[in-house]
Amino acid sequence: EVQLVESGGGLVKPGGSLRLSCAASGFTFSSYSMNWVRQAPGKGLEWVSSISSSSSYIYYADSVKGRFTISRDNAKNSLYLQMNSLRAEDTAVYYCARDFLGYCSGGSCPLDVWGQGTLVTVSS
């Protein structure tokens, strides 16, 4: 079964740091670009960051650029998001999601597999 499982969420104070992980199984993780997408409580979906299959290409939303770092370890089938200088507005459920390989436009794709999400709460 194709599966993504996030972990690492929790309560952190403003200015603090947190590292999210996403464990992939059931597919060849090293062949896929991956993404982080977040959803603030009661709000819509916001793309956060993307990383190509070999980590050669990395992109961030302007709202997190300079504070968040995406990375992956293909040997461990894992995706990560290091979040520093956290703000109240970063409070959200964070999902990892897989690019739908083969149905992309250039390097941009629909997202065909999503994890269940992990909640990050930034509050004093």
Add this chain to the structure above:
Amino acid sequence: EIVMTQSPATLSVSPGERATLSCRASQSVSSNLAWYQQKPGQAPRLLIYGASTRATGIPARFSGSGSGTEFTLTISSLQSEDFAVYYCQQYNNWPPVYTFGQGTKLEIK
């Protein structure tokens, strides 16, 4: 940045009836548009990609249409499990800056 606008924000429809959801892009995204369904407490699920192609396992009552800047998701005969929030997403730009619409909540009338 391409802005995606969905309408209406909330749609009240009776089971068995047809629902029509709209999504507009601020500039052309060709057919590089996806629709997702999200139920409370769950992750989004891919319904439609390429503006009109159903993802694996999606019932035939879901259909997508449009290209350029105007898109529609139609659910032909609403079942109880279809009441959820629906998001559109464009994936037409490079480097990838995926943008989503703000969502349409489909509720039982």
